[in-house]
Amino acid sequence: MGAFCTENACLSFPETIRELFKGAVDLIIPYRCAICGSVSDTENRFKDYGKLYYQIYGTGTDLHICGKCLSSLNSLDEDDRWLLCLSNPIEGDPYPGLALYMQFPYKGIVERIVPRIKFGKRIELARFFGCLLGSSLLMDEITADLVVPIPLSKERYEERGFNQAGEIAYPIARMNSIPFAENCLVRTRNTKRQAKIRNSDERSMNVSGAFRVSEEWDVTGLTILLVDDVATSGSTLHEAALALYRAGALKVLCVAFAGNRSVRNAEPF
Numbered sequence: 001m002g003a004f005c006t007e008n009a010c011l012s013f014p015e016t017i018r019e020l021f022k023g024a025v026d027l028i029i030p031y032r033c034a035i036c037g038s039v040s041d042t043e044n045r046f047k048d049y050g051k052l053y054y055q056i057y058g059t060g061t062d063l064h065i066c067g068k069c070l071s072s073l074n075s076l077d078e079d080d081r082w083l084l085c086l087s088n089p090i091e092g093d094p095y096p097g098l099a100l101y102m103q104f105p106y107k108g109i110v111e112r113i114v115p116r117i118k119f120g121k122r123i124e125l126a127r128f129f130g131c132l133l134g135s136s137l138l139m140d141e142i143t144a145d146l147v148v149p150i151p152l153s154k155e156r157y158e159e160r161g162f163n164q165a166g167e168i169a170y171p172i173a174r175m176n177s178i179p180f181a182e183n184c185l186v187r188t189r190n191t192k193r194q195a196k197i198r199n200s201d202e203r204s205m206n207v208s209g210a211f212r213v214s215e216e217w218d219v220t221g222l223t224i225l226l227v228d229d230v231a232t233s234g235s236t237l238h239e240a241a242l243a244l245y246r247a248g249a250l251k252v253l254c255v256a257f258a259g260n261r262s263v264r265n266a267e268p269f
Ligand SMILES: [Zn+2]
Pocket: 033, 034, 035, 036, 037, 038, 065, 066, 067, 068, 069, 070
């Protein structure tokens, strides 16, 4: 049997041919960008994402994002990521200073991606944003005892096939070595889609009492990262945070990859 030897290893001929063929395929098959759909070149920095993805999921990813889309993703500056969770204060709110950590403003390319994730069922894009958010939290040295995603109702989960908040939250947990509590929060009832309600008071009413902590989890004394995809009025995160506090959580930090909140929080997490 012949073998092709490199500095570190000897490959048998079939392996050598496969490796060479793989290289040739990389050269001749163009990749389609998952965001804009254009044919993309592969970039070194995006190849690093493949390595990270493998560490988290144990498999490869065929997600590709072109250099143009990558450079349009502009994170908020570090100091601007700490915001007040609610757009409108609620009278008698026991947690009026509830903090939201948000990475991107909900506009431009980010606004176009969200419907693709939710309605185009692009789980890979949700995971990619989870990784971006995870690395941002890591760099800002934010840690906690538990990562909890906002749950979907059973009905909506069956319709969509995945929970986008869960897909974003999982890499955050893995990258920051924090336990992931997928089923910690439970929806007590179905709610209307928040995106279809314009008035923030109505949004608040829509999700009022909509969550509880599952009997399987004890959150007493824990510091929790509560994760959603987008924070618009902040009502969903606020309501879910109240459920965690009622169940004994010590501290809850709401986290969203995008949103339109703009009031800076004087008391960061
Ligand atoms: Zn693109």
